[in-house]
Amino acid sequence: MEMDAMSWPTQDEVHEIRKIxxxxxxxxxxxxxxxxxxxxxxxxxxxxxxxxxxxxxxxxNKGILLGFVPSGDTQVALRSGQFKGEVRFRVNExxxxxxxxxxxxxxxxxxxxxxxxxxxxxxxxxxxLHALQSRGNHLAQGIIGYICGSDSLDSSGISSSAxxxxxxxxxxxxxxxxxxxxxENIEYDRVIENEYLGLRNxxxxxxxxxxxxxGCLTYMNCKTTExxxxxxxxxxxxxxxxxxxxxxxxxxxxxxxxxxxSNPGYNSRVAxxxxxxxxxxHASGDDETEPILCNG
Numbered sequence: 001m002e003m004d005a006m007s008w009p010t011q012d013e014v015h016e017i018r019k020i021x022x023x024x025x026x027x028x029x030x031x032x033x034x035x036x037x038x039x040x041x042x043x044x045x046x047x048x049x050x051x052x053x054x055x056x057x058x059x060x061n062k063g064i065l066l067g068f069v070p071s072g073d074t075q076v077a078l079r080s081g082q083f084k085g086e087v088r089f090r091v092n093e094x095x096x097x098x099x100x101x102x103x104x105x106x107x108x109x110x111x112x113x114x115x116x117x118x119x120x121x122x123x124x125x126x127x128x129l130h131a132l133q134s135r136g137n138h139l140a141q142g143i144i145g146y147i148c149g150s151d152s153l154d155s156s157g158i159s160s161s162a163x164x165x166x167x168x169x170x171x172x173x174x175x176x177x178x179x180x181x182x183x184e185n186i187e188y189d190r191v192i193e194n195e196y197l198g199l200r201n202x203x204x205x206x207x208x209x210x211x212x213x214x215g216c217l218t219y220m221n222c223k224t225t226e227x228x229x230x231x232x233x234x235x236x237x238x239x240x241x242x243x244x245x246x247x248x249x250x251x252x253x254x255x256x257x258x259x260x261x262s263n264p265g266y267n268s269r270v271a272x273x274x275x276x277x278x279x280x281x282h283a284s285g286d287d288e289t290e291p292i293l294c295n296g
Contacts, residue, residue, distance in 0.1 A: 008061040008150070009036060017067035017146060024079065025144040027069045033174060037167040038063035039150070039158040040208035041249065043217070049202030051273050052223035052294030056230075057208035058216065060249065062153060064160065066167040068145035070175040076129075080121055081148030087122030091139040091172070095126040098198035124161065127192035128168035132178075134191060141175045158251070162205035165192045182210040183225075200270040215246075223294050 018029040025032075038059040045055035071077065074090040089095070132139060147167065154160040169188050173180050180188070189206035193199045202222055212218045213229050220227040232247070277291040289295045 008038075008063070009034075009065055013065060014067075017065050017148065020079075020146045021067040021069060021144065024077070024146065025069045025071075031069055032067050033069065033171070035066040035068070035167045035170045035174075036063065037066070037163040037170070037209060038212075039153060039160060039163055040205060040212070041158060041251070042204065042208070045204050047269060047273060049204035049220075049222040050200060050270055051202075051277070051292050054219070054221050055204050057204060057212065057218050057220065059208055059212040059214070060158070060251075062150035062158075064147060064149050064163040064167045066145055066147045066171055068143040068171045068175070071142040071144050074140065074142050075144075076125065076142040077144045078122065078125055079146050081146070082152075082154055083121040085121075087120075087125060089122070089126060089129075091129055091142050091176075093129075094133065095130045095196070097127075097130060097196040123197065124164045124192065125168045127196040128165060128172055128188070130196045131169065131188040131191035132172060134195070135184075135188065137176075137178060139172060139176050143171050143175050145171060153253075154257070159205035159208070161193070162189060162209055165189045166206055166209050185210055186225075198267075200267050 014034055015029070017034055018032040021027075021032045022029045039062050040057050040059050042055055042057045045057055048055050074092045076087070076089050076091060078087040080087075129139065147164065149160055149163075166185060166189055169180075169185055169192075172178075186203055186206050190203055193201055203225070204220065204222060207220055207225075207227065208218060211220075211227055211229075215232060217230040218227060219230055273293055274291050277293045277295065280293075281287065281289055281291060281295065
């Protein structure tokens with residue numbers, strides 16, 4: 001993937017999204033708003049963020065596009081470029097969350113996750129509604145939207161789930177004229193995944209999407225939420241006029257896909273980290289501190 005130019009999304013991709021939403025809603029293409037929510041890579045990050053560690057992340061020039069128009073009432077109607085069917089619900093409904101785990105509570109692995117065939121792709125949109133409602137936001141306006149991911153990269157380990165959650169949050173906020181900071185949306189996406197879906201992941205993925213700068217690495221302490229942008233080094237002499245060459249990142253796809261919502265494996269690994277932290281804390285004579293590895 002070339003990282004020396006902002007090659008995504010292309011004008012053709014955005015125009016196609018606008019045409020589809022225009023056909024769904026009867027509105028002109030000029031009325032269609034488009035959310036751009038990129039995927040991310042993490043040179044350092046796997047199972048570090050939910051343990052309060054330090055991660056490094058960057059967004060890439062692939063991701064989620066969500067075209068939408070305000071629906072004019074409380075109705076939400078969504079179609080997908082990856083999944084069949086149409087999702088419909090109303091923003092004055094209260095979505096039912098999965099059973100969740102309070103902070104500090106021992107994790108017991110739930111093996112009742114739906115199979116991929118049973119997967120309801122609308123759960124992230126409903127989760128976004130739940131997150132906004134649960135933090136006191138009043139929504140009166142739904143959306144008519146079409147969501148599409150890049151090059152069949154969904155469920156491939158580059159945070160398509162966080163990109164989808166952020167896209168729905170931004171669309172619902174825009175339709176309802178809500179002013180929400182990136183920091184607040186990091187928390188809202190945590191609510192979607194931890195409190196609504198019952199996943200035990202940390203805040204790395206949505207932080208990468210909302211805080212990163214093009215072509216730069218983002219450093220983040222997931223315990224304190226401190227972060228900073230790290231720019232690429234300049235190897236050329238300061239007197240040279242030739243611009244620095246771009247660089248490429250290779251993503252190697254294993255051929256396996258795994259949606260977090262359809263497999264309990266991720267929560268199992270979080271539980272293993274929690275158990276390891278408990279052992280370390282007990283060995284140090286501390287049985288009171290929350291069992292996460294940054295406290296061990």
